[in-house]
Amino acid sequence: MTAVHESVLDAIGGTPLFRLARLGAGIAAPVYAKAEFLNIGGSVKDRAALSMILAAERDGLLEPGGTIVEATSGNTGIGLAIVGRQRGYRVIAGVSDRSAPEKSDILRAYGAEVVLATTAVPREDPAHLFNVARRLAEEVPGAWLANQYDNLANPDAHVRTTGPEIWEQTGGRVTHFVAGVGTGGTVTGTGGYLKQASGGAVTVVGADPESSSYGGGDGSPWFVESIGHFLHPGTIEDRRPQAYRSEVVDSFERIPDRESLLTARRLAREEGILAGPSSGTAVAAALRVARRLGPDDLVVVLLPDSGRSYLSKVHSDTWMREWGFLEEPGETAVRAALEAADPLVAVPADATVGEAVEALRAAPGGVAPVALARAARPFGVSATELMGSVSREALTAALAEGAAKPDDPLGALVGPALPTVGVGQSVAEARAALAGRAAGGGHPAVLVLVDGRVAGVLSGEAFAD
Structure with a gap:
């Protein structure tokens, strides 16, 4: 019989498991996906949002007619908007400027007010998203900051609902649970419950972007939203969320962006599951784990959200090509030019003018990108951490x-960033980028992106007929 609910809030939770029969073909251990995108707001964060609001009401932190404020990459804000508006609250969502634009549109559709802010600055910077949200909560009368990262009602939602659901759905046969780690609430609550229910037999695996510091990366940016732990080089104190208990996670699988994004696309094409990029990370990790197991094991992987929020990103061929994640057969001209180019030279942002001139002696075309100090390593810097470009001629x-003097800081002489072209794009697109689309356009070179990171600098000569 089809369920009948008195409110959409009653439809939060109770999501099904789907066996990944095609992606898991040839693997002895079955892999089942927990379809959290089927929650009413399209993500696992609906559970945490409901739990946090109910706890705030019980504790007297959120009173009738009050305002809910939260810093979010999108999904928690959407959950808070749905629950909050249903219960009569104003909702203000501070959203990362790196989040897919669809999420802000969805938030506004549910009646939330959206404030965009950056996360690409040190945590202590007043302009950081978390500080913007905290300031709003202090300034708005009757406001309550949900603070999902440190709110223990977040993991508690999964102790009470997600964990028991998985245990019941698998008849207690689950041996491995795989999930991404963002706030840590989902993996802590669900994983903690499954460990307790199984007497410690269930293994909990964190699926992490390769550069995330949770799993041992350097904390530099990645392209999968809503999971991982980013660490800006200028951050003074690296705080881990209180919702995350590291002892629950037995191990991490570090997944490169390309593997995550292509796995998310495979989920749609092969399993009929339109999920977001963090689901790609989790499934890629689960498949790695399952390949090491046998038929008596059973892997459950949690799919956090719907791919409908990422149609302009991971599910867009254009976006994937522009960032160098997708290369169609036959479109190898930019790839060929890159392979024939001299090695990449990147200049650290904290270099002196003299150091930059010396580095530029080996730079293709005498021009190089300027990057944050952490990212200035040979053959690959993070494209999201580029600060501009510098030329030997100008210096x-x-x-x-x-x-300028040789010992002067480079900063004042840094010019605009060079345009970018994905390694899978065409020569015509590379030439258009070189020509420039703005008034007075024309650039000395383009940066070539492979998997979202700069892999080379090419001048117009590389694309000459």
Whole structure:
């Protein structure tokens, strides 16, 4: 019989498991996906949102007619908007400017007010998303900051609902649970419950972006939203969320962006599951785990959200090509030019003018990207951490004219960032990027992206007929 609910809030939870028969073909251990995108708001965060609001009401932190404020990559804000508006609250969502634009549109559709802010600055910076949200909560009368990262009602939602559901759905046969780690609430609550229910027999695996510091990466940016732990080089104190208990996670699988994004696309094409990129990370990790297991094991992987929020990103061929994640057969011209190019030279943002001139002696075309110090390593810097470009010609002229000295900081002489082209794009697109689309366009070179990171610098000569 089809369920009948008195409110959409009653439809939060109770999501099904789907066996990944095609992606898991040839693997002895069965892999089942927990379809959290079937929650009413389209993500696992509906559970945490309901739990946090009910707890705040019980504790007297959220009173009738009050305002809910939260910093979010999108999904928690959507859950808070649905639950909050149903219960008569105003909702203000501070959203990361790196989040897919669809999420802000969805938030507004549910009646939330959206404030965009950056996360690409040190945590202590007043402009950081978390500080913007905290400031709003202090300034708005009757406001309550949900603070999903440190709110223990977040993992408690999964102790009470997600964990017991998986245990019951598998008849207690689950041996491995795989989930991404963002706030840590889902993996802590669900994993903790499954460990307790199984007497410690269930293994909990964190699926993490390769550069996330949770699993041992350097904390530099990645392209999968809503999971991982980013660490800006300028951050003074690296705080882990209180909702995350590291002792629950037995091990991590570190998944590169390309593997995550292509796995998310495979889920749609092969399993009929339109899920987001973090689901790709989790499934890629689950398949790795399952390949090491036998037929008596059973893997459950949690799919956090719907791919409908990422149609402009991971599920867009254009976006995937522009960032160098997708290469169609036959479209190899930019790839060929990259392979024939000189090695990439990147100049750290904290270099002196003299150091930059020396580095530029080996730079293709005498021009190089300027990157945060952490990212200035040979053959690959994070495209999201580029600060601009610098040319040997400009620096030499500044030194000759006395406008700069060798020991001066480079910062004042950094020019605009070079345009980018994905390794899977065509020569025509590369030429268009070189020509420039803005008034007075024309650039000395383009940066070539492979898997979202700069892999080379190419001048117009590389694309000459």
